[in-house]
Amino acid sequence: MNYIFYFLIVFSIIIGAVNGKLQDVVNSVMSGAELSVKVAFSLIGIMAFWLGIMRIAEKSGLLAWISKVLKPITRVLFNELPEDSPAIGDIAMNFSANAFGLSNAATPFGIKAMEELQEVNKDKTTASNAMCLFLGMNTAGFQLIPTTVLAVLVGIGYKNPTEIIAPTLLVTLIAFISAILLAKLGQLISNKTSICKIKNKEVEND
Template identity: 80%
Template sequence: MNYIFYFLIVISIIAGAINGRLQDVVNSILTGAELSVKVAFSLIGIMAFWLGIMKIAEKSGLINIIAKLIKPITKKLFNEIPGDSTSIGDIAMNFSANAFGLTNAATPMGIKAMEELQKLNTDKSSASNAMCMLLAMNTAGFQLIPATVIAVLVGIGYKNPTEIIAPTLIVTTIAFISAIALAKIFQRFWAPQKSDNGDNE
């Protein structure tokens, strides 16, 4: 990540200078910083709501029930997590919310799962295998119905917008499975680094 961060900023400045868009690049620092805070603050309300609901789900034992139901799958994907951790249930909730396109609900659930995984993590600044797996599942963006895209297609008068669902589902499934497989492969070769070494991808 250190290199990517460096690359994005330095290359942007150089390319901006060559293209005569240096002023735009400089301006984008301000708009980008403003946007980040806007994004974060816009999350507060919905985050609080779902974290509250998730707390109820946790106390009622629902999260544990879900965790037990999907144990056969998660045991393979998250083999380091002890079976009684509530994180499994949170991960399952996060996945289902994503699949149904409930992004607003999925993010707080995923964050809650991350917090549970962080409790089990030995080096608090470095991502554990389980965290990387959860992230891989989320960056692949598995979704049954691409609602936003369909809305745009309906907007331009697309005759049969639902015909886009099947190909999209195939692609998203391929990406999702590859992400999980890649995470599994990488975790074998990419041992967690010692905490005194600051540099990592």
């Protein structure tokens, strides 16, 4: 993250200067900072509402039931999680909300899932394999109906906007599956390299 942050800022200033847009870049610092707080504050109410609903779902045993139903899938995907982890119910709620286009509800569910994953994470500043997988699945943005896109298309007088739904679904499904496979590949590679490191240390100790 350190390099990404450094790259974004230093690279933008240099390119901005070359393009003669340095003033715009300077202005964007202020507007960006303002925007991020606006986004966070606009989340408060939505977040509070859905976290409240989520708590009822948890207390009434709905989440436990969902995680039980999904166990065959989640056990393969999140193989490093304890079997009865409460994160699984939250992850399931996050994906259902995303799939049905309730992106407002999906974010609080996703954050709740992250908190549960953090509970069982050994190093609290480093992302666990389960977290990377969950994040990857989320960035693929799986949804059944792209409501915002449809609204724009209807707005410009597109005759048959729903013909977009099928190809979008196909593409998002491909991206979703590749995210899972890539995350699993990352897990495999990083586990292997950490085993190598431990082995090297053992050799040094001998």
